[in-house]
Amino acid sequence: MSTAPADPQQPKISPNDVLRFFLELFAFVSLGIWGFLAFPLPWPGILIGIGAPLLAILAWALFVSPKSVFRIDTFGKALVEIAVFSAAAIGWWTLGQPIVAVVFAVVAAVSGILNGRKELAR
Template identity: 35%
Template structure:
């Protein structure tokens, strides 16, 4: 008897949601860093640096085709840092309920993606 596989549609939708959450996290960090009237450093550079740092960290360790292969706990730690920073950025922007919802959705999605990828059931 073989292990049950997740339906193909579920896998595609869950992976798509993971991608959307990753992009949303980067945009949130950029928006948080940008301060209207903050000048070049307090505005554009901080927003760009926050998003770029998260993108570089993600691409190096947490992306499906990451530059460096690290153990699963390290991947999850990077995801926690990036998504946690995005949730805190949302809260810092005065969007506390949205920050909570974002964190819950990220937690469920990451748990599902991690579970299915660790099972090797990429249907």
């Protein structure tokens, strides 16, 4: 019985990679919730509720995603990631949800540190 060798092109997905994906989604949704709840509707609430997550998604796609448009170093990616995750945490804080803000910020920071160590080890 032989086993086929693993495909060298297939990226290994770690549990932290899955966590980071859900953190990204949570941050984008959080920014939308913040925009709709923190500002009066219809204007500027609708504009910020749609614009804030779109801006974060654009920054993520341009600089941080695995298939990003611009290739930047690990520290540049970390700065964009910190900006997006911090904005989401601050949004929860301003909405009067400090527990959600702190838990999200701590989980995102630990996940980011683990990811940064992995990237720098390459």
